[in-house]
Amino acid sequence: MATKAVYISDVPNLDQVPETAASFSLYATRLPIAVDVSKSVDNSPKFTVIGHRGHGMNILHSTDRRMKAFKENSILSFNNAAKHPIDYIEFDVQVTKDDVAIIFHDDFILSQEHVSRDLLGSVVEKRVTDLTMKEFFAYGPQREVSMEGKALARKVNGTVVGWQVESDDHSCTLQEAFEKVNTRLGFNIELKFDDHRVYEEDHLIHALQVVLKVVSEHANDRPIIFSSFQPDAALLMKKLQQKYPVYFLTNGGTEVYDDVRRNSLEEARKLAVGGGLDGIVSEVKGIFGNPSAAREIKESNLGLLTYGKLNNIQETVHVQQLMGVDGVIVDLVEEIARAVEETKTRNGHGGVKSEETEKGLIELSFLLNLISKVIQH
Structure with a gap:
């Protein structure tokens, strides 16, 4: 094993999305770490980049314009994501009261x-799945320019704010996404259910069958991945069909739920293996906080994807490539997709010089150690 001393750097809080660039600078201090640089990243499998809710989720209180460029979970956002070298877009599907699969996160x-024209009044809140499709589409921008929809708002840290983005768009159904989104993009369809509700199996099966009907009629050759935080929904989707992979979504132990299956990477791995699922999608902090669990997931022949704010930083994405993670769900689609493409070019068909590989592995292994320490604090 070849080792070399490197130094911990003075870096910003890694749980914040950098607003001026997708990467951060390294400034050495005095704490050395010995790392293994004996392995090569050459000939690694394809690393998948997935656009979160299309071109990125909307963070309405952020000063970063990239977080409010396009309305999330919209055809506009999806097709703008397709302009960059990504493989999939991720979006959230719910089923309305009248059995229509629509795309909406909350x-x-x-x-x-x-x-009045300039003054907003009381807030009206309704559960999405209690609405009909017509009622759902009455919110936000309308398809007909002459019509005005109900002003959309969102809760941000307990405060209600107007849903203002630079490029707005009307909401859409799952069928419309298949019909209108660039066909080169795969779909990571998150099967969305309320974390705070207990669902009967019949209810879950009915909702999943509504989604499956749309997929079977309109997917054609488009790659599809299903995922869900709802353990039973993930297991049932795998039983209802075998054509498309199903991944279990988990916070990786970063949050605690009544359902123990949601509380750790180990529980997620047991669920996936026992239920014949194809992989796990974890909050990236769960992976960095427990790298051995990530290794066990891969050794169980499961796919491993991650999501979270840390995926908007180039270096943390590079660390995951080194760890064997299969792909990342990101908000800064353009920046991260470009960084991953540049990595592929550097490590491409002809490989890289050994000293360059060694240098890259030292930096990445060092960053993994650093990130783990930052998360613990």
Whole structure:
């Protein structure tokens, strides 16, 4: 094993998305770490980049314009994501009261009534799955320019704010996504259910069958991945069909739920193996906080994807490539996709010089150690 001393750097809080660049600078201090640089990253399998809710989720209170460039989970966002070298887009699917699969993230949809042209009044909150498709589409921008929808709002840290983005778009159904989104993009379809509700099996099966009907009729050759935080929904989707892979979504132990299957990477791995699932999608902090669990997931022949704010930093994505993670779900689609492409070019068909490989592995292994320490604090 070849080792070399490197130094911990003075870096910003890694749980914050950098607003000026997708990467951070390294400034050496005095704490050396010995790392293994004996392995090569040459000939690694394809690393998948997935656009979160399309071109990225909307963070309405952020000062970073990239977090409000396009309305999340919209055809506009999906097709702008397709302009970059990514493989999939991820989006959230729910089923309305009248059995239509629509794309929307939040469990509740909020609207503020207009008291006057410039003044907003009381907030009205309704559960998305209690609405019909027509009622759902009455919110936000309308397909007909002459019509005005109910003003969309969102809760941010307990405060209701207007859903203002630079490029807005109307909501869409799952069928419309198949019909209107660039066909080269795969779909990571998150089967969305409320974390705070207990669902009967019949209810889950009915909702999943609504989604499957759309997929079977419109997917054609488009790659599909299903995923869900709802353990039973993931297991049932695998039983209902075998054509498309199903992944279990987990916070990787970063949050605690009543359902123990959701509380650790080990529980997620047991669920996936026992239920014949194809992989796990973990909050990236769960992976960095427990690298051995990530290794065990891969040794169990499961795919491993990650999501979270840390995936908007180039270096943390590079660390995951080194760890054997199969892909990342990201908000900064353009920046991260470009960084991954540059890595592929450097490590491409002809490989790289051994000293360059060694240098890269030292930096990445060092960053993994650093990130783990930052997360613990």
